[in-house]
Amino acid sequence: MSKLLKLLELLEIKGAVLVIVVSLETVDVVVCGGMKLKNSKKLRSRKSRSRKLVNARKRLLYSQQVEKYDLFAEKDDRSQSHQEYFEIFYKAQHILRDNEWPDFIASLRKPLPLSFRFNRHASSSFELRHCLDGATKMDIPMALYGKKEDLTSKDGSCTYLPWCDAWQFDATERELETREEWKGLSKWLANSTSLGVISRQEIVSMIPVIFLDVKPHHRVLDMCASPGSKTSQVLDILSSDPFGQGFVVANDADPKRAYTLVRRCAALGSACTKLMVTQHKAQKFPASCKQNNGSEEFQQYDRIVCDVPCCGDGTLRKSPDMWRRWHPGFAIGLHSLQIQIAMRGLSLLQVGGIMTYSTCTFNPIEDEAVVADLLRRCKGSVELLDVSDYFPALVRHPGLSKWEVFDDNMNIHQSFESCMRSPSLSGMTKHIFRRSMWPPSDSEEYPLYRCMRLYPQDQNTGGFFVAVIRKKATISIPRPRRCCRHQLPFFCYKKAVTSRTLTNIVTVFQLKDKFLKKYGDQLFSRTHDSVGVLTIIAPELRDHAFNEQKLCPFRIVSAGCKISERDGRGCSFRLSQEGCRLIAEYARQRILSIPAKALKMLLYNVGHFVTINRNVPEFDRIFQQLAKLKSGPCIIRCQLSGNIQRDSSEQSNNKKSVNYHTENRSNEAFLYSFYDSNGPRIKIAVLYGKGLELTPRATAQVYLSHLIQQKPSK
Numbered sequence: 001m002s003k004l005l006k007l008l009e010l011l012e013i014k015g016a017v018l019v020i021v022v023s024l025e026t027v028d029v030v031v032c033g034g035m036k037l038k039n040s041k042k043l044r045s046r047k048s049r050s051r052k053l054v055n056a057r058k059r060l061l062y063s064q065q066v067e068k069y070d071l072f073a074e075k076d077d078r079s080q081s082h083q084e085y086f087e088i089f090y091k092a093q094h095i096l097r098d099n100e101w102p103d104f105i106a107s108l109r110k111p112l113p114l115s116f117r118f119n120r121h122a123s124s125s126f127e128l129r130h131c132l133d134g135a136t137k138m139d140i141p142m143a144l145y146g147k148k149e150d151l152t153s154k155d156g157s158c159t160y161l162p163w164c165d166a167w168q169f170d171a172t173e174r175e176l177e178t179r180e181e182w183k184g185l186s187k188w189l190a191n192s193t194s195l196g197v198i199s200r201q202e203i204v205s206m207i208p209v210i211f212l213d214v215k216p217h218h219r220v221l222d223m224c225a226s227p228g229s230k231t232s233q234v235l236d237i238l239s240s241d242p243f244g245q246g247f248v249v250a251n252d253a254d255p256k257r258a259y260t261l262v263r264r265c266a267a268l269g270s271a272c273t274k275l276m277v278t279q280h281k282a283q284k285f286p287a288s289c290k291q292n293n294g295s296e297e298f299q300q301y302d303r304i305v306c307d308v309p310c311c312g313d314g315t316l317r318k319s320p321d322m323w324r325r326w327h328p329g330f331a332i333g334l335h336s337l338q339i340q341i342a343m344r345g346l347s348l349l350q351v352g353g354i355m356t357y358s359t360c361t362f363n364p365i366e367d368e369a370v371v372a373d374l375l376r377r378c379k380g381s382v383e384l385l386d387v388s389d390y391f392p393a394l395v396r397h398p399g400l401s402k403w404e405v406f407d408d409n410m411n412i413h414q415s416f417e418s419c420m421r422s423p424s425l426s427g428m429t430k431h432i433f434r435r436s437m438w439p440p441s442d443s444e445e446y447p448l449y450r451c452m453r454l455y456p457q458d459q460n461t462g463g464f465f466v467a468v469i470r471k472k473a474t475i476s477i478p479r480p481r482r483c484c485r486h487q488l489p490f491f492c493y494k495k496a497v498t499s500r501t502l503t504n505i506v507t508v509f510q511l512k513d514k515f516l517k518k519y520g521d522q523l524f525s526r527t528h529d530s531v532g533v534l535t536i537i538a539p540e541l542r543d544h545a546f547n548e549q550k551l552c553p554f555r556i557v558s559a560g561c562k563i564s565e566r567d568g569r570g571c572s573f574r575l576s577q578e579g580c581r582l583i584a585e586y587a588r589q590r591i592l593s594i595p596a597k598a599l600k601m602l603l604y605n606v607g608h609f610v611t612i613n614r615n616v617p618e619f620d621r622i623f624q625q626l627a628k629l630k631s632g633p634c635i636i637r638c639q640l641s642g643n644i645q646r647d648s649s650e651q652s653n654n655k656k657s658v659n660y661h662t663e664n665r666s667n668e669a670f671l672y673s674f675y676d677s678n679g680p681r682i683k684i685a686v687l688y689g690k691g692l693e694l695t696p697r698a699t700a701q702v703y704l705s706h707l708i709q710q711k712p713s714k
Contacts, residue, residue, distance in 0.1 A: 108463075202461065
């Protein structure tokens, strides 16, 4: 009876007398009175091919042999049956030896440990120093970054991995919150993430960018970028050289996921001047064109991250509910899309450039089969690189040369022809299969052993697949159609020289003429946001994105770094931290020098007005500076100590690491504030976006820690 009630809840039928007729093929619901909120026929919406295959498989099993698949089975029973399919499928692929299989399954049943990395170059030096000090207090091994060996904390719960420059815990984030010795770790992680100092990222997710060997002058494309961990990893590398001319274009087909990508990368601050986020189907991503002597010249990329959509069974540790949903039909429905995305990536790649093709699945149909088809289609124009000697500390397995192809009924087909002749498959199901799903007959021509497979039991990570591909010659691929009217950009960026917002900023702060001469061509505003929003875009990204836009328009979600935002509280704009640093150098007025004691009081009350009391000596000095000013925005200049100096040092495999040392010298920092003459009162207002609500408080803690360390002036 309880199972029938669950079915009624699923159908959402309320206030009625029901008569249910159950047969082997259908479940009929007769409603006597009341109201049926949902009709099962109306619930038939458009579904992906893989989902249709899974549903067809369920119906077939139910009609042929009810005991194999019970319609009213509990979730645990379903998970058990799908795990049996999982084991049958991958044991037939021979991805591991028989003695390794128990450890493999046991690892998949364990939760994924917490891991993170530092954004050494993209984050502020003061914020980085503050987070490093906090980590040292919690016994996180901060390492002398030149060391090559692993470093482990005293209790063995945290390990530094030099090959990927990341840190990994032996526990999940939820477990760390409950342990008394790690009581402050969750708060430290949240604050450091909101400041952009650290990025939480799986260890295996860092591998594609590591093997790309990105340099500060490279043009990088991330084809399926959301949620943005790899994009932020690339941005940090590009920020290592302030004079580098590289940039990254991050794309995602889903607009919601694209905005998630923007919010995640926004914490990196000024590094976003080299970032543009677009929303295109990856297999139809447009190429940027440039006029050269009257002819069109495509601007290609030096490095491409091609992390394609997949069935995701390598993420079972992070998403255990996938046990109930796993089925071979998922991979069958995605194989063609993955080839299209990868081929488009190779066409956009510069000759001599490198692309990493990666998935978070163990399925060879989505892994080696796609790589083999890429090599076959390109006919020697690309090569699969042998990177087995790179990063010896990384435990990996070679790619497969042979594998089996299952249909939706868990039957094996030895060849494409036998699959097409199979009487158990319908015509629609046969139409989904492709000849490229089967292993190539000549395995020597396709060195698939150069691919990398990573399994969870080796280094306590998730499952992953990576192939490193270099382009040797031009590939002739049909050019995708130009964007239609309904595919115009989200925001049409235009130069902000005549923008009302820029005019207001110049007037309020009395900016010098040098400011517009230096940054005038890099400042842009959005036509849909005529007031308040200004962004600064690196020159090389500006030329790539907006030159000849009529020939090759991008569907832009975000471009560059915001220096100002809308503000409806008595002012047309509100400066970001990056905007304060940029404008303070050229401002002639509304720059305040506040004593440390008064600044501490403002920082303790960040985001709230503090009344200026002239009886307090420190506030009296502030009042003297503000006496002749009207209500409006101001920039507070403060002196901070303990800045971090960065020194580059060469390491093995041509990888660079950074050693940090501190000097007890003062350095200027700037904070955006708003002055209200009616109080008179003043407040520090730190601009933050959605998902970064902890930024104001975390920023205040950074400044307070450096102010407290200062010695009192004599």
